[in-house]
Amino acid sequence: MTFFGTQLTVMDAPLLGVNIDHVATLRNARGGFFPDPLAAAVLAVEAGADIITFHLREDRRHIRDDDVRRLKAEIKVPLNFEAAVTDEMLSLIEQTRPEHVCLVPERRQEVTTEGGLDVVGQFARVKDACARLAAAGCRVSLFIGADPKQIDAAAEAGAPCVELHTGPLAHAWWDDQAGPLQTELERLQAGLRHAHGLGLRTHAGHGLALSSAAGGLQRTFSSTALVAALPEVAELHIGHALIGHSVFVGLRQAIADFKAEAIRARQTGLNRSPA
Numbered sequence: 001m002t003f004f005g006t007q008l009t010v011m012d013a014p015l016l017g018v019n020i021d022h023v024a025t026l027r028n029a030r031g032g033f034f035p036d037p038l039a040a041a042v043l044a045v046e047a048g049a050d051i052i053t054f055h056l057r058e059d060r061r062h063i064r065d066d067d068v069r070r071l072k073a074e075i076k077v078p079l080n081f082e083a084a085v086t087d088e089m090l091s092l093i094e095q096t097r098p099e100h101v102c103l104v105p106e107r108r109q110e111v112t113t114e115g116g117l118d119v120v121g122q123f124a125r126v127k128d129a130c131a132r133l134a135a136a137g138c139r140v141s142l143f144i145g146a147d148p149k150q151i152d153a154a155a156e157a158g159a160p161c162v163e164l165h166t167g168p169l170a171h172a173w174w175d176d177q178a179g180p181l182q183t184e185l186e187r188l189q190a191g192l193r194h195a196h197g198l199g200l201r202t203h204a205g206h207g208l209a210l211s212s213a214a215g216g217l218q219r220t221f222s223s224t225a226l227v228a229a230l231p232e233v234a235e236l237h238i239g240h241a242l243i244g245h246s247v248f249v250g251l252r253q254a255i256a257d258f259k260a261e262a263i264r265a266r267q268t269g270l271n272r273s274p275a
């Protein structure tokens with residue numbers, strides 16, 4: 001089966017990591033306790049989330065330290081703790097001992113995580129962090145762009161996983177630009193294959209959505225389907241568009257919709273009617 005000239009094979013669907021940051025964003029807008037990201041995580045697990053993902057940012061703009069403690073105490077599926085490579089965060093991770101950690105770049109002014117981690121440029125620091133977190137029993141992933149140099153550096157730094165940044169693909173998808181979308185899809189697949197060839201487990205995430213998010217605009221495939229169909233993708237991490245979708249259909253249904261989209265894309269490839 002081919003799509004955009006790319007050979008696709010049928011494999012199990014990727015696991016779905018549900019990022020609950022934006023439940024906390026909504027809570028923090030009024031400064032109280034509602035909606036509670038822990039309650040959302042409990043519901044997400046009941047609805048089929050394989051992993052609960054959260055990003056404890058330096059400025060605590062959404063998830064807070066107490067949320068992390070409560071999630072660790074209550075959630076029985078793996079937690080994926082996203083954090084910057086700082087001493088403060090590494091210490092908090094060592095105290096929390098989540099199953100998974102994803103190291104991300106972080107700039108205070110950014111609206112969301114804008115680029116990938118520069119593993120090449122801060123190699124020693126990232127390598128030390130990987131060793132420190134592995135010693136704490138955490139499976140470490142590095143959030144990087146689909147750049148062979150960064151992928152090579154991630155493998156050399158000792159990370160067992162990489163999460164490739166789907167932001168550029170997602171932007172091309174939102175803008176409905178077929179040329180850039182194809183370029184980004186090919187870049188992503190080449191990156192996934194390269195990483196896979198080095199023995200890394202490969203994840204993907206950022207900006208992924210369902211076609212319904214594009215409003216009245218017609219999309220042949222959702223960005224989630226485009227990425228989920230790539231056979232090297234073992235995990236998808238999705239937040240903003242999933243929580244956005246839940247405003248219209250409820251969180252349980254939103255998770256079911258994203259899971260179904262990923263499973264369908266993986267099992268049937270993209271040889272199907274528009275999403």
Ligand code: PXP
Pocket residue numbers: 019021055082102104112113143163204205206207208237238239240241242
């Ligand atoms: N993966 C990583 C490493 C992220 O930092 C984020 C955003 O917090 C996501 C995935 C999810 O991105 P989005 O909220 O756009 O789905």
